[in-house]
Amino acid sequence: MSNNKFKLVECSRDAMQGLHDFVPTELKAQYINLLLQVGFDTLDFGSFVSPKAIPQMADTTEVVANLDLNHTSTKLLAIVANLRGVEAAVQHEQINCLGFPFSISETFQQRNTNSSISASLDTVERMLSLCDQNHKTAVVYLSMGFGNPYGDLWNYEIVEQWTETLVSKGVKVLSIADTVGISTPEKISEILPKLISYHPGIEIGIHLHATPADRLKKIEAAYHSGVKRIDAALKGFGGCPMAADDLTGNIATEEVISFLTAKGENLNLNMEKWHEAMVLSTKIFG
Template sequence: MKLVDKVHIMEVGPRDGFQSERKWIPTETKIEIVNALSRTGVPTIQVTSFTHPKAIPQLADAEEMMRGIDIVEGVSYRALTPNMRGLQRALAFKDRLDGVSVMLSVTESHNRANGNRSIADTFAEIEAMAPVAQEAGFIVSGSVICAFGCPFEGEVPLSQLERVAERYLALGITHMSLADTIGVANPLQIYRVASHMRANYPAVTWTLHLHNTRDMALANVLAGMQAGIDRFDGGVAGLGGCPYAPGASGNIATEDLVNMLQEMGIETGVDLDKVLAIARRHEAFIDHPLDSALLRAGKRSDLKPAPQAQQKVAVLEAGG
């Protein structure tokens, strides 16, 4: 089995994870989590979204977040900017942010539900935003939402993904994320789509953004790596979800992702124990179960030999 040797993880929990929480998370707690994540070896953190407070009340403190976090050398900090107003707010922090993400659903129905406008209108705004962000020195990433399935339109043909990729490329956007927004993808689909997009758009740096709604996210990571993808998003403690997909769970838990890769000998540069400790801290302020296998079961290295095995080792060591 041919796989990549090293994986780049972007931690999206502080944005994509927290935004789904109804109970207010204190700003100081969010800052504490980001500061802790900055010291785990995670290379990139999506800190927040500069969206309208009425749309996502949980992220109404975006400015406070950006002013309050520590900027740690070697860590890249990103933010989601869903519109021009959001980008203008982000520009005030161009000395602290390295990049911004723009977003577009590949189906008309989801784009209207998610952003209250048509795909054409969304692209018109992105066309205005891209040069402003690039002039400010931001890395601009384009999210391809519902790339593997839509809650309203079902299967998504590759031609729709191609149209979005080509329009992003025309704007000089060469970092793109294929999002399994509602967690419907299967490993074979991930392999086929990722292989196709990599082959047809080699100038693009591709990321997979996977949700674990149907317990296939880790298998989908493996399929993505087989297709040559080496960049994945993760959300510590498995927070997140999609408001337009009933029962949808959150992002693949960063600790589960790092654990699997570490067990397979694939480098991430991330300290698993530190990430797991941060996931446990979420239990103090999140009022519902967390979708993290490692929180439930612990690491493989936590397992101890059975009593009989321990006795046998003791005898051998004694020369018996």
């Protein structure tokens, strides 16, 4: 990458989307407004997907209308799963980035977006075009990037093949996503340095899921692999409903902050606002 600044992506959407009780729009917006003041590079805040699939995110449009973006440099990212979602998301001037989960497991692509890998590749191409037209950044998540629980074929060559394909289509930001906590420090250390060295002009990040016991080892492996873009969620909330272990959630943002700070990285975060968000999070997550 061209600069050495770490880009932390706070995944409040990923953390909230699986909650059983609906979080009131006003509380969502209050929480996100606090996170916007912390100084993260990007905030994954909502999604434009079927409310039947993700009821918790049905109010994303209303949340956007309640955000204060006057005093933040943080970019807003919304997840989309099909062309209808892309077309809805690009209408919002406040949204900077659109994220699409592109699975290299055919089984998971069908489960997650109700479409095939080949159809999803078409969606990615349309998203890239619409993002260009509307001055947005497309972020593609290479989902099941470290393996899958379905028995679908996985190896490093498949990861590299799909990375090459997506880059050739014009993807500039690619996040290798664990999805179900199947990654290991060894896999991270094998895969990420190669992808980063093979694609020097592409921003390659990592979206890991982990149990509390193995979070730090995965963060350390990612750091030493040369990753500069790391997704995380406050207190490690969230995770994939398909994960076999109930403890498997997102990488905890506070652990990433602590690790990178100990390494001497200047994250330029407002820790007072971060602690306020930590306190407010108890109203959402309990």
